[in-house]
Amino acid sequence: AGDGAASEYEVSSRADSQAMQINVAATFRVRGQWPYESAQFFDVFPFRGVWTEDWWYGNVLWLTADGKWKTMDTVKATYDGDKDLTRVTGGGFFALYSSDRGNMLMLVRNFTPALPVEYVICGNYIDYHMDLKFVGADGKPIRPAKGFEARCEYELAVWGDKSATRDQLIEIGKKSLAAGKLVIPAP
Numbered sequence: 001a002g003d004g005a006a007s008e009y010e011v012s013s014r015a016d017s018q019a020m021q022i023n024v025a026a027t028f029r030v031r032g033q034w035p036y037e038s039a040q041f042f043d044v045f046p047f048r049g050v051w052t053e054d055w056w057y058g059n060v061l062w063l064t065a066d067g068k069w070k071t072m073d074t075v076k077a078t079y080d081g082d083k084d085l086t087r088v089t090g091g092g093f094f095a096l097y098s099s100d101r102g103n104m105l106m107l108v109r110n111f112t113p114a115l116p117v118e119y120v121i122c123g124n125y126i127d128y129h130m131d132l133k134f135v136g137a138d139g140k141p142i143r144p145a146k147g148f149e150a151r152c153e154y155e156l157a158v159w160g161d162k163s164a165t166r167d168q169l170i171e172i173g174k175k176s177l178a179a180g181k182l183v184i185p186a187p
Contacts (some may be wrong), residue, residue, distance in 0.1 A: 003031055003032060004030065004031060004032040004033050004034055004035075005028065005029065005030050005031055005032075005034050005039070006028075006029050006031055007026065007027070007028050007029075007041045007042075008026070008027045008029070009024055009025070009026050009027075010024065010025040011023070011024050017157065017182075017184065018159070018184040018185065018186055019102075019105075019157040019158055019159035019160075019184050020102075020157060020158045020159075021155060021156065021157040021158075021182065021184075022155070022156050022157075023153070023154075023155050023156075024042070024153065024154050024155075024156065025151070025152075025153050026041055026042040026151065026152055026153075026154070027149060027150070027151045028041040028132070028149065028150045028151075029147075029148070029149045030144050030145065030146055030147060030148040030149075031146070032146060033143075033146065034143060034144050034148070035143060036134075036143065037133065037134050037141040037142065037143060038131050038132055038133050038134060039131075039132050039134075039150070040129050040130060040131050040132070041130075041132065041150070042108075042130045042152060042154060044104075044106060044128055044130070044154075044156060052074045052075050052077075053075055055074055056099040056101045057074065057096035057097060057098075057099050057103070057104065058073060058074055058075060058097075058098065058099075059071055059072065059073055059074060059096070059097050059098065059166065060072045060074060060094070060095070060096055060121065060128075061093075061094060061095040061096075061097065061166060061169050061170070061173070062085055062088065062092065062094055062119055063092055063093040063094070063170060063173040063174070063177070064085070064088050064092050065090065065091060065092065065177050067174065068081075068082045068085050069081045069082060069085070069170055069173075070082050070083060070085040071166055072121075074121070080166075086118060086120075087116040087117065087118050087133070088116070088117055088118075088119060089111075089114055089115065089116045089117070090108075090111040090114040090117075091107070091108040091109040091110070091111050091152070091177070092107075092108055092119070092177070093105075093106070093107050093108075093172075093173030093174075093176055093177055094106040094108070094119055094128070095169045095172075095173070096128070097160075097164050097166075097169055098160075098161075098162045098163065098164045098165070099161070099162055100161050100162045101158075102158035102159060102160060102161065103158070103159055103160045103161075103164050103169070104156070104157075104158060105155075105156070105157045105158075105159055105169075105172065105176075105182060105184070106154055106155065106156050106157075107154060107155045107173075107176045107177070107181065107182050108130075108152055108153070108154045109152070109153050109154070109180055109181075110151070110152060110153045111150075111151070111152040112150065112151045112152070113150065115132055115133060115134065115135060115150065116132075116133045116135065117130055117131060117132050117133065118130075118131040118133065119131075132150055134148075155181065155182045157182055157184060159184050172184065172185070
């Protein structure tokens, strides 16, 4: 409200991708004031309703640049891997899988400034939130001042089918993080 902040997106697609893919550069800018200690400016992965049983994806994967990973069974709400992984500073690799409609893959990179982000399923179960946390040098929450900017780039792709496994996606994620771009296997 009141033109206090703006989000800007540049969207492109690659003709040479192994999957249906778009690339996004997102910028969050405080124009006047932002009275909150967080912002969600690059949410993705819309779901088809509020009931997890109706989703096309039974699992979520989080993978950090240092190799930590966590998965969640979306119906049972059970976790595997590093269950304490709640925030990722900077980029990471994320996936919704396994589905005969294809699996949603996301690589986030070039996050500036490198602030912590909580990648969580929305409490209303309609999308996958990227909740940027504004913190000061001491690690305590702050409200960003006029002129503050946060930027990131991310690649989104729909790839594969219901045969995709967690281990396969972790491997795709590790290769993508190392390359700085989605590295999707050929069909």
